Amino acid sequence: MLSDLMGGFGVVLQPINLLILASAVLIGFVGGALPGISGVILVVILLPVTYSMEPTGAFMLLTAIYASSVFSGLITAILYRAPGTPEAVMTAIDGYPMTQKGEAGKALGVGILSSALGGVLGTVVLIVATPLLADIALQFSSPEFFALAVLGLTVVASLGGNLIMGVIGVCIGLIIASVGLDPLTGTQRFTFGNLELMSGINLIPVIIGLFAISEVLKRSQEGDVHLASKSFKIRIFDWPVIRQIRGAILRSSILGTAIGILPGIGASTAAMVAYSETVRWSKDRSRFGKGAPEGVAAPEAANNAAAMGALVPLFALGIPGSGTTAVILGAFIVHGLTPGPTFMTGNTDLIYAVFVGLLIVNVLILVFSKPFIALLSKLLDVPYSVLGPIIVICCVVGTYSVQNSLMDVWLMLGFGLAGFLLEKVGFPLVAIILGVVLGPIAESELRRSLAMSRGDWSVFLDRPISAILLAIAILLVLVTVLVPLLRRQPETAQAHDS
Amino acid sequence: MNVTYRSFATAAAFALITGPAFAQDGYSPSAITAFVAAGAGGGTDNFARTVQPMLEERLDTNVTIINLPAASGAVAHQRTATSEPNGESIEFASSTLITSLAAGQNPIGLDLLTPVARMQSDVLMLVVNPEKYDSFEAFMAAAEETPGELIIGGTHAASIDRMAFLGLNAEAGLDLNFIPYDNEGAASANLLSGNIDGMFNEISAIQGYMDAGEMIPVLALADDRLEAYPDIPTTVENGWDLTFGNERGVFINAETPPETIGAIEAVFEDIFGSEAYQDYAARTFLNVRPGWLGSEEYRAELEKNLAYFQELMADN
Numbered sequence: 001m002l003s004d005l006m007g008g009f010g011v012v013l014q015p016i017n018l019l020i021l022a023s024a025v026l027i028g029f030v031g032g033a034l035p036g037i038s039g040v041i042l043v044v045i046l047l048p049v050t051y052s053m054e055p056t057g058a059f060m061l062l063t064a065i066y067a068s069s070v071f072s073g074l075i076t077a078i079l080y081r082a083p084g085t086p087e088a089v090m091t092a093i094d095g096y097p098m099t100q101k102g103e104a105g106k107a108l109g110v111g112i113l114s115s116a117l118g119g120v121l122g123t124v125v126l127i128v129a130t131p132l133l134a135d136i137a138l139q140f141s142s143p144e145f146f147a148l149a150v151l152g153l154t155v156v157a158s159l160g161g162n163l164i165m166g167v168i169g170v171c172i173g174l175i176i177a178s179v180g181l182d183p184l185t186g187t188q189r190f191t192f193g194n195l196e197l198m199s200g201i202n203l204i205p206v207i208i209g210l211f212a213i214s215e216v217l218k219r220s221q222e223g224d225v226h227l228a229s230k231s232f233k234i235r236i237f238d239w240p241v242i243r244q245i246r247g248a249i250l251r252s253s254i255l256g257t258a259i260g261i262l263p264g265i266g267a268s269t270a271a272m273v274a275y276s277e278t279v280r281w282s283k284d285r286s287r288f289g290k291g292a293p294e295g296v297a298a299p300e301a302a303n304n305a306a307a308m309g310a311l312v313p314l315f316a317l318g319i320p321g322s323g324t325t326a327v328i329l330g331a332f333i334v335h336g337l338t339p340g341p342t343f344m345t346g347n348t349d350l351i352y353a354v355f356v357g358l359l360i361v362n363v364l365i366l367v368f369s370k371p372f373i374a375l376l377s378k379l380l381d382v383p384y385s386v387l388g389p390i391i392v393i394c395c396v397v398g399t400y401s402v403q404n405s406l407m408d409v410w411l412m413l414g415f416g417l418a419g420f421l422l423e424k425v426g427f428p429l430v431a432i433i434l435g436v437v438l439g440p441i442a443e444s445e446l447r448r449s450l451a452m453s454r455g456d457w458s459v460f461l462d463r464p465i466s467a468i469l470l471a472i473a474i475l476l477v478l479v480t481v482l483v484p485l486l487r488r489q490p491e492t493a494q495a496h497d498s
Numbered sequence: 499m500n501v502t503y504r505s506f507a508t509a510a511a512f513a514l515i516t517g518p519a520f521a522q523d524g525y526s527p528s529a530i531t532a533f534v535a536a537g538a539g540g541g542t543d544n545f546a547r548t549v550q551p552m553l554e555e556r557l558d559t560n561v562t563i564i565n566l567p568a569a570s571g572a573v574a575h576q577r578t579a580t581s582e583p584n585g586e587s588i589e590f591a592s593s594t595l596i597t598s599l600a601a602g603q604n605p606i607g608l609d610l611l612t613p614v615a616r617m618q619s620d621v622l623m624l625v626v627n628p629e630k631y632d633s634f635e636a637f638m639a640a641a642e643e644t645p646g647e648l649i650i651g652g653t654h655a656a657s658i659d660r661m662a663f664l665g666l667n668a669e670a671g672l673d674l675n676f677i678p679y680d681n682e683g684a685a686s687a688n689l690l691s692g693n694i695d696g697m698f699n700e701i702s703a704i705q706g707y708m709d710a711g712e713m714i715p716v717l718a719l720a721d722d723r724l725e726a727y728p729d730i731p732t733t734v735e736n737g738w739d740l741t742f743g744n745e746r747g748v749f750i751n752a753e754t755p756p757e758t759i760g761a762i763e764a765v766f767e768d769i770f771g772s773e774a775y776q777d778y779a780a781r782t783f784l785n786v787r788p789g790w791l792g793s794e795e796y797r798a799e800l801e802k803n804l805a806y807f808q809e810l811m812a813d814n
Contacts, residue, residue, distance in 0.1 A: 044538035048547050138691040184678055186601055186655030195576060198569035198603065264684055318706045319683040327539030333702060334544055336781045340706015404564050451677045452649065452693060
């Protein structure tokens with residue numbers, strides 16, 4: 001393996017390939033930073049360009065764009081609460097409050113460092129253990145995915161704020177997710193005869209509407225005030241902060257890689273679970289949602305690690321773990337490569353060049369991000385009366401481009417208004433996203449499990465992984481509900497302080 | 499001066515004959531919008547994006563691809579059917595057009611869309627995990643011994659692989675179950691891990707697993723044994739009339755004048771015969787069965803399959 005790795009370095013360090021990687025990172029940066037333009041779209045746009053390239057360069061380009069677009073979603077999430085990619089939703093929860101407190105530079109530094117470290121760790125795991133992990137991923141079938149989605153839904157308990165409102169929010173999300181064709185029978189649900197509603201409500205209009213548009217509406221009411229941090233300096237290597245977040249980064253990178261490996265689960269879910277675990281492990285939960293650096297570090301480490309993890313089943317089994325990897329799989333076939341279990345042994349040169357390319361990309365992210373963000377942050381000097389409409393225009397264009405649907409744009413604007421009103425009554429918007437992301441997984445995997453077992457519910461207990469995951473979920477809910485009840489007396493005084 | 503003028507005129511005349519090769523048919527679109535009734539990156543999208551430059555070269559115009567995956571492509575069908583009928587809007591679609599029509603999920607039928615050409619006819623195979631079943635006989639024996647127990651995985655409820663599943667149940671008198679997954683990858687993963695018993699898939703998608711010996715095709719939905727896979731029994735030799743596969747082709751608004759449709763058909767026939775296209779077809783295992791069908795034959799094929807799919811859906 002070591003000699004393969006050295007061979008990979010030999011290929012990647014050729015000037016042309018370094019140029020490919022550097023341009024891929026820049027393309028990924030720009031695309032990821034624009035709300036609505038996700039990694040999938042960038043990879044698709046560049047796919048025809050790669051037809052004329054030789055396969056190694058082509059796949060270094062595609063995977064590098066994928067990696068850097070997952071990273072750069074955090075920039076607009078932190079600065080404007082407009083997540084550039086769905087993976088960056090959780091980053092906005094603590095990142096944007098930090099910007100409001102005048103700590104935008106600190107938040108971005110934490111995000112960049114966590115992303116790069118998460119990405120490097122994910123890549124190292126990819127290099128060392130791909131075939132082994134792919135076998136583990138195959139142990140996950142419908143009952144396990146259902147249990148994982150249930151575990152993810154318990155995140156709502158750690159979001160802070162009013163638990164009842166959180167539960168209502170998840171339910172709203174589940175209702176949104178149930179629109180469209182029934183995933184198993186194809187029956188129409190809540191489509192009102194509308195053709196476009198048949199494929200359901202896309203995640204991106206919901207996220208952009210609830211977060212970005214609602215924030216623009218809110219700011220427009222506050223008059224033309226500049227953000228507190230008019231000019232800021234990004235500090236990536238800020239040792240006191242690093243000491244504070246290193247636990248969160250390590251834990252979230254491991255969690256992110258593990259979740260990313262599972263086909264169909266994805267980096268957004270990884271970021272959600274990592275955020276919730278970080279809150280749970282924290283001594284002082286009250287800081288979260290108000291600008292805690294760990295709250296930025298956890299989802300960013302996790303989503304970048306998960307993006308690398310998603311390549312494990314792609315390379316080792318030919319099974320795509322996410323939307324973007326599905327497009328890359330299609331590209332393999334067009335390039336005359338045959339994805340599948342023998343792909344890794346048959347294409348060692350290519351695989352290791354891609355691995356090394358990904359390592360270098362994560363380093364390039366550290367190098368390029370500062371000047372790129374400095375350029376973007378110049379926008380903060382623009383008065384909000386000008387910037388707000390620009391954000392709205394980007395959101396409209398981005399949402400439209402996802403599946404060329406005007407309907408999505410109207411939905412996005414509708415969710416913007418809804419988010420604005422819900423937030424006024426102190427509603428946790430992330431709870432809705434939880435429902436939208438995890439609801440479809442939970443529903444369809446529950447029904448598939450029961451179809452597999454022909455209606456026998458014991459399938460969730462007979463299979464060890466699903467039994468353990470469900471037990472953890474139940475335990476966590478009990479602890480979250482019971483502990484505050486038991487501790488009510490001593491904590492009342494504290495609650496009044498905050 | 500005179501000489502220059504003459505050579506210019508010759509060049510212009512030459513260009514008129516050779517340049518826009520298909521302009522003499524009276525078809526010279528200023529630009530073409532190509533709707534793709536599927537998401538980016540899949541087989542239909544790859545098909546459209548491979549053909550795009552070939553089309554641009556032959557018609558000397560720009561071809562813009564717009565992916566409209568919503569509602570299993572029904573939105574793309576609708577946009578095509580309501581476009582200006584001047585030959586400047588075309589659609590790339592797969593058999594999902596008629597499977598979703600049969601399932602009542604697509605209001606745009608063959609009365610509103612005219613098939614221009616079929617370019618690909620993928621062969622569907624019943625694929626099993628060799629650790630569970632080493633041959634078609636073993637699979638059939640298990641299916642007959644334990645009716646209602648075997649599970650076939652697939653993509654969605656109105657997919658071509660579900661039609662294959664329904665067709666096999668009906669023709670062979672089996673009682674297999676069907677679980678639709680969100681995508682082909684999830685179904686493949688469940689087949690590899692032995693959670694399901696089989697799935698219907700295209701050769702291009704399973705080649706890697708076949709090479710590794712982790713999946714084996716045991717039945718081809720075809721008339722005769724395939725040249726490349728002589729050991730795989732076919733449905734027809736078992737006495738089952740199931741030969742449909744996933745087909746991909748080009749469609750247009752039904753109100754388009756017949757001569758325009760004929761001209762576009764000729765362009766695609768030329769593309770189909772080109773070396774560049776055949777290279778792509780060979781690379782992606784799309785040449786196992788002849789792909790080309792002209793407008794008339796393609797319509798007949800689609801109508802035959804649609805009627806059969808409607809029958810299958812009505813019984814289930």
